[in-house]
Every structure is written in C-alpha cells, then in structure tokens.
Amino acid sequence: xxSIYDIHDLTVAFGGRTVLDVHRLAIGTGRLHILTGANGAGxxxxxxxxxxxxxxxSGKVAFDNAPVPWGSPSLFRLRRQVxxxxxxxxxxxxxxxxxxxxGLEVRxxxxxxxxxxxxxxxxxxxxxxxxxxxxxxxxxxxxxxVAMARALALRxxxxxxxxxxxxxxxxxxxLLEELIATLPKQGICVIMTTHEPNHADRLGGRTIHLVSxxxxxxxxxxxxxxxxxxxxxxxxxxxxxxSTL
Amino acid sequence: MGFIAESLATSAALIVSLDPEVFAxxxxxxxxxxxxxxxxAVIGVPTGVAVGLHDFxxxxxxxxxxxxxxxxxxxxxxxxxxxxxSRQGPMGPLGLxxxxxxxxxxxxxxxVPIVANYTVGVVQGADPRILPTALTLGASPLQGVLQLVRxxxxxxxxxxxxxxxxxxxxxxxxMMLGGNIRGYTxxxxxxxxxETSKGEFAFGLAxxxxxxxxxxxxxxxxxxxxxx
Numbered sequence: 001x002x003s004i005y006d007i008h009d010l011t012v013a014f015g016g017r018t019v020l021d022v023h024r025l026a027i028g029t030g031r032l033h034i035l036t037g038a039n040g041a042g043x044x045x046x047x048x049x050x051x052x053x054x055x056x057x058s059g060k061v062a063f064d065n066a067p068v069p070w071g072s073p074s075l076f077r078l079r080r081q082v083x084x085x086x087x088x089x090x091x092x093x094x095x096x097x098x099x100x101x102x103g104l105e106v107r108x109x110x111x112x113x114x115x116x117x118x119x120x121x122x123x124x125x126x127x128x129x130x131x132x133x134x135x136x137x138x139x140x141x142x143x144x145x146v147a148m149a150r151a152l153a154l155r156x157x158x159x160x161x162x163x164x165x166x167x168x169x170x171x172x173x174x175l176l177e178e179l180i181a182t183l184p185k186q187g188i189c190v191i192m193t194t195h196e197p198n199h200a201d202r203l204g205g206r207t208i209h210l211v212s213x214x215x216x217x218x219x220x221x222x223x224x225x226x227x228x229x230x231x232x233x234x235x236x237x238x239x240x241x242x243s244t245l
Numbered sequence: 246m247g248f249i250a251e252s253l254a255t256s257a258a259l260i261v262s263l264d265p266e267v268f269a270x271x272x273x274x275x276x277x278x279x280x281x282x283x284x285x286a287v288i289g290v291p292t293g294v295a296v297g298l299h300d301f302x303x304x305x306x307x308x309x310x311x312x313x314x315x316x317x318x319x320x321x322x323x324x325x326x327x328x329x330x331s332r333q334g335p336m337g338p339l340g341l342x343x344x345x346x347x348x349x350x351x352x353x354x355x356x357v358p359i360v361a362n363y364t365v366g367v368v369q370g371a372d373p374r375i376l377p378t379a380l381t382l383g384a385s386p387l388q389g390v391l392q393l394v395r396x397x398x399x400x401x402x403x404x405x406x407x408x409x410x411x412x413x414x415x416x417x418x419x420m421m422l423g424g425n426i427r428g429y430t431x432x433x434x435x436x437x438x439x440e441t442s443k444g445e446f447a448f449g450l451a452x453x454x455x456x457x458x459x460x461x462x463x464x465x466x467x468x469x470x471x472x473x
Binding site: 049073076079080082083086089090092093102103107108129150151168176 | 258296375377378379380381382383384385386388392395396
C-alpha cells in the first residue's frame with residue numbers, strides 16, 4: 001500500500017520558535033496511528049498540519065503522492081478528504097442535526113442524502129433521537145459524540161482525533177474507543193493523539209512518539225517502504241516512516 | 246410647570262391623532278435612517294470581518310482610523326459632504342443636495358465606522374475554533390467566513406442597532422444635507438430644532454417623545470439579543 005501522507009524536511013515555527021521538526025514521516029492509509037508525547041511535543045500542531053489547517057514553515061508535504069498546494073484557494077478541496085476533531089470540539093449554534101449535516105451541506109449534498117448520512121452517523125455514536133436537540137445544551141460527553149458523528153458523516157479518508165478519549169466519562173470513552181477501533185477496517189486512516197501509553201495496545205494501532213517536535217519513535221516502521229532511522233534522544237532530525245502495511 | 250404639562254398634553258394629542266405632519270416627519274426619519282443602515286451594513290460588516298480576521302501591516306492604523314471616525318461630529322460630515330454635493334462641488338451636477346439621497350449618503354458615512362468597528366471587535370472576540378471547525382468540515386474559505394458571521398450574528402446585529410441609534414438621533418447631516426424641507430427632508434431631529442425655535446414647543450415635544458420611543462425600542466431589542 002502507498003502512503004497517504006509523505007513529509008520531508010518539515011518545520012513549523014510560531015513566532016520564531018520551531019515547534020515541529022520532522023525529517024521524514026510517511027503515514028499509510030487505512031491504519032490507526034497513535035501520536036504520543038508530552039504536552040507541547042507538537043502533537044496538535046502535527047494534526048493541524050495534517051488537516052491542512054496549519055501550513056509548514058519549510059519542507060514538503062505530499063498527500064496522495066501530490067504536493068499539498070498550501071495557500072491555494074483550492075486547498076479546501078483537499079481538506080474535504082480529511083477531517084479533524086478538536087480536543088474541545090466547537091459545536092455550532094443550532095440543532096445536533098444542523099451540526100452533523102454542516103459538512104454535507106457545504107459539499108452541496110442533496111437533503112435526502114444528508115438525512116440518511118446524519119442518521120447513520122448518529123446511530124454509530126449512539127445518538128439516535130438527538131437530531132432536534134439544541135447543540136449548545138449538551139453534556140461534555142454528548143458534545144464529543146456529536147463532534148465524532150459530524151466527522152463520520154463525511155466519510156473522510158483520514159480522521160484526525162486530538163485527544164478524543166480525554167476528559168470524558170467512562171461510558172463515552174468506551175463507546176468512542178470501540179468506534180475508533182472499527183474505523184480502519186472501513187478503510188479510514190485514523191491518526192489520534194493521546195497521553196495514555198496503553199491506547200496503542202488496546203486499539204491495535206501504531207505509535208508515533210514525539211519529543212520536542214521531533215519524531216523519536218515509530219512502531220512498525222521497519223515494515224515501511226523506505227529505510228528508517230530511529231535514534232534515541234537527544235535527537236537531531238530523526239527520520240521515521242510509519243508504514244501502511 | 247403648567248406650560249410643560251400643557252405641552253405634554255398637546256404633544257400626546259398630536260401623536261394619538263396621527264397628525265399628518267408628525268407622521269410625515271417620522272416616516273422620513275425612519276426611511277432615511279433605514280436605507281442608510283442597510284448601506285452601512287453592506288459596507289461595514291464585510292470591512293469589519295476582513296479587518297478582524299486578517300493580520301496586515303496597517304491593521305492598528307485602520308482600527309485607530311475607524312475609532313476616530315466613530316467620534317466624528319455629524320456637522321463635520323455634513324460640512325464635507327455639503328462641499329462635495331453643492332453645485333460647485335465635484336458631485337454637484339447630480340443634484341443630490343437637499344434630497345433624502347444626500348441624507349442617506351451622509352448617514353451611511355456616519356454609521357459605517359460604527360458598524361465596522363463593532364464588527365471587528367465581535368470577530369476578534371469570537372471563539373477561535375469556529376473558523377478551523379468550519380474549514381475542517383469542508384467549508385470553502387467563503388463558506389467558513391459566512392459560518393463565522395452566522396455564529397456571531399447577534400453581535401453584528403447589535404453593531405447595526407448601535408449604528409442605527411446614532412443616525413436616527415443625529416441632526417448635523419440631516420440639517421446640512423437635507424435642508425429641513427417640510428414634507429420632503431424634514432426629520433424628527435431637524436423638526437424638533439426648527440419647531441422649538443419657532444415656539445412650537447408641543448410639536449417638538451411630540452417628536453421628541455417618538456424619538457425616545459424609538460431609542461427605547463432599540464435598547465429593548467439590544468437587551469433581548471444580549472440575553473440570548
């Protein structure tokens with residue numbers, strides 16, 4: 001299988017401070033990839049970059065073997081293949097249906113198809129019957145599930161999840177965990193961040209570990225199409241490949 | 246005291262009887278200010294959204310300019326536009342001076358800085374997750390900005406109401422550009438100034454009461470919005 005993302009000599013800097021510095025990273029399709037690292041390691045920045053929301057300061061990012069056209073007005077077409085669920089999701093004012101259907105509406109999908117997709121996504125997240133509920137009056141766990149339904153309704157090729165299991169009740173965490181584990185089987189590439197070291201084992205995913213913006217460990221990298229160099233910290237421009245096999 | 250009470254009674258009678266002159270003056274005021282606020286919304290809201298969303302070298306200067314223009318005396322705007330619209334001015338041939346159109350132009354210029362400035366504040370104060378959320382769900386840049394505007398719509402409506410409150414109550418532009426022509430460009434504020442100077446205190450008071458009622462309705466609407 002080919003990589004869906006190929007990153008070369010990438011840096012992202014904010015205010016002159018480099019927060020991400022990745023020499024080589026390839027991320028494959030249809031797998032679960034788990035990004036780990038301490039606070040400030042660059043996990044959220046990497047997700048934002050992979051969602052095409054944050055452009056790199058330098059370096060190259062390819063999606064589907066084509067360079068990402070950063071700054072181009074057509075970037076949103078690429079963005080439509082990927083969706084990011086924020087750690088603290090923002091729900092738009094309106095109903096749960098309005099929120100879950102938003103991404104479908106901006107794609108110009110017919111109303112009947114929208115209703116079908118929304119119902120399907122709400123069922124996946126155990127939210128059937130929530131369609132008319134006011135999105136701004138939901139509990140924290142329900143907000144997370146609506147955000148997940150909103151992402152799933154789009155049937156993205158890549159689903160980026162920023163700490164999806166943090167700060168939610170046990171029941172919601174269990175439901176989301178089970179759901180996330182099934183997504184790669186549907187051909188969705190899932191990349192999620194977590195602080196929990198045992199999530200990779202439980203969910204069967206591969207781990208990409210970040211330290212100070214650099215990839216220091218990528219499990220299963222040896223299976224990748226490219227040679228991999230993984231060094232111990234302190235690290236300078238670590239090369240890593242996360243395979244798609 | 247008797248004079249005030251007598252004037253209040255007369256003014257109440259003028260309002261209740263729907264006095265044609267009072268009615269025409271109120272209608273002109275509301276029509277001119279409504280047209281002006283619509284134009285100000287068309288210019289000011291996109292300007293405010295653009296300034297609020299983007300960082301550019303002269304951003305602070307633009308915001309300072311908008312702040313300054315918000316405080317610009319209405320007679321100064323009236324004076325400048327009088328020069329432009331008068332027969333010797335660059336737009337003199339259009340014959341707009343002393344017409345409701347001239348008043349609309351003047352009041353639009355008064356309202357745009359208020360609407361734009363308030364919109365800048367509303368956009369800058371909006372939840373920073375709105376735009377990225379819309380974009381990651383597949384919105385084009387324009388769709389994303391429209392969603393942002395939808396999410397902060399109550400703040401933008403409040404900006405429009407603040408602008409409307411300013412122009413419905415102004416007298417400088419209406420007097421200098423409208424000319425206070427009876428039944429044509431006479432507004433509540435210019436009529437109050439004129440009728441009071443003529444000694445028609447009751448008539449002025451009637452219009453003043455209506456103006457206060459308009460201000461009250463605007464404030465009630467604002468309060469309702471803020472509670473949502």
